[in-house]
Amino acid sequence: MDAKRKEAEAQKKTFQYDASTRMSMVNSLTLSAEETEKRLASGEPFVVRFKYPADTDIHVHDLIRGEVVINSNLLDDKVLYKSDGMPTYHLANIVDDHTMKITHVIRGEEWLPSAPLHVMLYKAFGWEAPQFAHLPLLLKPDGNGKLSKRDGDRLGFPVFPLEWHDPKSGEVSSGYRETGYLPEAVVNMLALLGWNPGTEQEIFSLDELVNLFSLEKISKSGAKFSLDKAKWFNHEYIQMKSAQELLPYFTKIMDEKGISYEEDYLLKVIDVIKERLTFPSEFWEQAGFFFVAPTEYSAQDLKKRWKEGTGEKLRVILQLLEQDEVFDMQAAHDRVMEHIKANEWNMGAVLNSLRIGIVGAARGPELFTMINILGVPETRKRTEAVIAAVEG
């Protein structure tokens, strides 16, 4: 066989063990029965191959691609049993699936070329073949080709559901769970990669997916993974969750930071902050000031908003905030706004200065909502602190 292979290579042809060549090879077809027996008995190593019929069109009915036809002359007699006595995947696979009464074989497109062999194998055994569906491949976001785990960590997104430590290489591959993707978001995103129900709906619950999904609606071409779209899905799913449902993500962060908290307080914070989150991990960066008073103030924001006499104005506002027996957010808001207008203060400058004292920078949720959560005493404390820091 080696000789034949070399000969073929010399002629720039690919040698193939098939109907046209097998009769010129040393095998049980060309050897006499006695000779074959003798060699077997002597323990000579051998393999068992599948003998394709000559010049026969083999039809594979694929649920996604329709009828795929290939002529048996183009196929080579695949090894079924290796010389170590072990079956190859092809044999093992169909025996397995048959004994397990598998009805549908759904696998990646890279298996399409070996589907004819499998069909013929079922036929040879006299077994009914299952339905086949060859799925399009997931492609890497940049360029072409199959998505691999290397691409994920190269481009900053996970390809594994869970973080994985390779025990051999010690290599760590990031996981969707650890990165902060919600399971439902990942399922939703993956379902839509290569499949589409034909409507304009994009957000699906698992139940909806189960009901709507059909193999016929799967597209034939490979789909590139999109990091932006994955993030968008995650953001959408975070919005759909209640603060209570999201709580575990954040208690974990609080514990890691070693910050003690009241659960009710945390829930209120989650409610106002979740709309700004794509990943739970962004929580501290967005909401840390609800738990720890700022110690530094954005120099840039101060420069822009803090004017001459701001400290004095802030103290006036604090007094306005302190007027209620029990803080009334709406009333306090109206009072402050009225006062600012009546005195013709620069609204943006004053309120942002107050904000800088509370948050540390000109960012964050609506001002009075924050004061409401933080409480007026804490607001005064922080405001006095920023006045002292800026005006000495």
Next chain:
RNA sequence: GCCGGGUUCGUCUAGUCGGCCUAGGACGUAAGAUUUUCAUUCUUAAAAUCAGGGGUUCGAAUCCCCUACCCGGUACCA
């Protein structure tokens, strides 16, 4: 090389039997609005001569052929 599969906005896609497609939606991008800030949100816009070329037809993204490109397979791997 050979065989198989694929090819609609930058990306994911709708488009099932040709006419309702002046090719729709979403992500992303841009601009505006809202917001005292940032983010969110909302509105609008740009974005595919349907890979290219031939047919068939009154009419094609949709049917046929050719070409190009991409992907996969071509192992005693799965």
